[in-house]
Amino acid sequence: MTITKNIIVPGKHLKPILTDVFYPNNNSSKPIVIFCHGYKGFKDWGAWDHMAKAFVKAGFFFVKFNFSHNGGTIEQPFDFPDLEAFGNNNYTKELDDLETIIDWVCSNPDFKNHINLSHITLIGHSRAGGIVTIKAEEDQRITKVVSLAGVSDFEKRTSTTGELEKWKNDGVKYIINGRTKQQMPHYYQFYLDFINNKERLTIKRAVSKLNIPYLIIHGDGDTSVLIEEAHGLHKWNAESTLKIIRDANHVFGAKHPYNEPILPTHLDDAITEMIHFITN
Secondary structure, eight states, X not given: OEEEXXXXXXXXXXXXXXXXXEEOSSOSOEEXXXXXXXXXXXXXXXXXXXXXXXXXXXXXXXXEEOOTTSSOOSSOOSSOSOHHHHHTOOHHHHHHHHHHHHHHHHHOGGGTTTEEEEEEEEEEETHHHHHHHHHHHHOTTOOEEEEESOOSOSHHHHOOTTTHXXXXXXXXXXXXXXXXXXXXXXXXXXXHHHHHTTTTTOHHHHHHHOOSOEEEEEETTOSSSOHHHHHHHHHHOTTOEEEEETTOOTTTTOOSSOOOSSOOHHHHHHHHHHHHHHHO
């Protein structure tokens, strides 16, 4: 198994996109899987490395990366040392970052003998469930897409009634990170970016227009993104597949840091479903 971590890929927004690639040590052409982390997430969170290795064992070329403005740095790609970058993140930057990574994988001469460009799957966890669905609908290179505990609506997460005027006047609002205890900024540009790109960023629109295989995986014990959102996604696309992992939480039993030698049972179940979906 070849594993290369923290490759610096130049982003479109003056910040690098740190990227990891995992693939089997052979020269056969392999289906590509690109994984996107969620809100307050990062590529090295919890059991994501374990997940990458599970996909490699199943014969995939697996890519994961940090969004350029997720709050990490080249020196510290985990957690959130760069809160200024975090505060300046938005949905369209994440879509641009994902496009950059797709372009980079598809055109990298080092990967030429290892990848099958006719089989590219996007997987997005949590907030990125929406990001990958929007990108899959607008990028003809994508052949399958997976929403993993994914959200169904960006608008309701962008603003809360009554707070907009204060957010606009202050220019920033803060959300506490329960794990790191950091006060994480969200600058008002986040709201403006959504309003200026509202049609593109409407997940329901993208889901309804998808014409490729679409898998929705959700735990019925998820308290961060409720199971009703998965049912909504499934309803909007009659051809989609919904798999519910019983008793699974938002991170399918993982945590950070994750020091166990094997995958959590619920995440293992989710990976099994994803691999079956991609290969069949």
